[in-house]
Amino acid sequence: FRSHPGKAFANAFASGRLLPRELPPLVASLGSIHTCLTPLPASFPCPSAPAVCGRPEATMFSPCVSRASLALAGILSLLASPASAFAPAGIVRLSSPRSQSILAGVGGGARKMMPLRRQGQSGGLRMVTPEAAEALQAAVTTGQALGDSGAALHMAFADQGGNLAGKFFQASLLPYLGFLFFLKNKGKNAVPETSFFGFQFLLLFVLATIPTGIISKTAYGVSLADVDWLHGSAEALLTVTNLLIVFGFRDAMKTGEPSKDFSTLRYGALACAGLVAATAASGIPAFGFEAHVPFLAGIGNLPADAVASIPFLHPEPENALSLPTWAIHFSSVFEWIFAMGLVWDYAEASKNEAWKGLTWGMLPLHASGVAACTYHFFYNSPDLAWLVALQAGLTLLGNTTVAIAAVRIALSNGWDFKSSLPFQGAEAKGEAVAAPMPTVTASAARAQESEGLLLGKLSVATLVGAYAMKYGELALPFPFEPNSLLALAMVATPPAILAKYYSDRSSEASSGTEAA
16 A cells, blocks of 8 residues: 555455545545655546546546646536436545535535435535545645645755755855856956856756755655656756856867857857756646656657566666666766866966866766766665765865865966955055966867867767666666665776876876976
8 A cells, every 4th residue: 555555545445445434534645745646547437527527538547646636627526427426335424624615615506507415315415426535635635735835845945954965065055156256266267258157057057956856855755866857957957067168168278269258158058947947847737747757758768668578677667767867967977077178188278287176176076976877877776875965975075176276276377365355455456457367378189179079979978878877777786786885886986087097197297397
């Protein structure tokens, strides 16, 4: 009953094991705001007016159907059903004040359309079908849920803020704001405008995870990672962020003009944010999306029957990421790695070694992304929930390290505390403005690179990685047997390889300088 309450309830009623007096409390237990109605079997038919109740004859309720539409459909079907539909085995006494008030609210004229009383019975007794009783109780629950919406939202916020991961994520915002402040440095750091807008755009991604997380908790009772259509939508903003960062640094090194602005890219990025907001707002009320509806309709997913027919593959859990959502994750990881390399090269183009510190500062954020992918690799297993806290902790660490790197870049370009104060005199401000602007040397090698070729390589790597992860892991036993040591090794390995790579590059640069 706990795993499939709606189905168990329907089967028990159909077999006669469910007594009429047990119906209201069971229906009430199914009507919680955190519980979705599970599909009822086809043998549990709609009352005799299927067009009124909103589903074809002898079909099933869809999971997570809107409480308001269910309540309205139930009350209308209660009024439209003929007296012959009121079987003795389905009699339910609706004598509570709330039930009577709801029936009274339908209106006397509506009651004249079809008698609700049976001959020889008192005025306090209403004879209804079990389906109508279920819908009526759902109406009561809907009113309670709407009245308690503030408490539900508070609980959703508390779920994020009361655990360790929530505290880490909250604490990570302040150092990131400091990073943006010092990276800009009143334009004296020669940071590419498009890349800086990308770093700013990351705040929209952070903002998007708040309402999507609340919707996941209040509508489905699960975390954002288990609601694919919301999860993929929010993560898409992270991909946009990384693409902006990459494009800005590449163009600055190709042209030697870091101040060049691309308004079209800005508007495109903001349009993507608007699309994500519209999807989150309309997904449930307008389209009735369920928790596991795939992002972008699961485009690229292999047919489920074909995958299930392969004998050596495990059955895929229902909360598995869709191919588009995996692609978004891989794209973000690859773009961030590429951005780290571009920042390293930018140190040479701008003749400012302090930029290499930003590459090192970005490494914990890369590890944070790997931790998220590892958690999804194990199908968001509760046994590995510590990975979420680890991801948040690495985000806090990464935001702190990039902030420190930005301070070093600002200091290398003449920033000092006194000149940044608003009450300094005109002389100090004039000195700050007169500081020389760093120059960026255009790279002939970068100028020969094609954005189309780069995007093609990125797309191929992303698709290969997404397909290999989504379907390749079904052939392994590890994703279905959560192991903390294995998960920790998966998180640590990619960042360790990158750290070794940049350590070697630093050693080579030092050797070259000494030889010269």
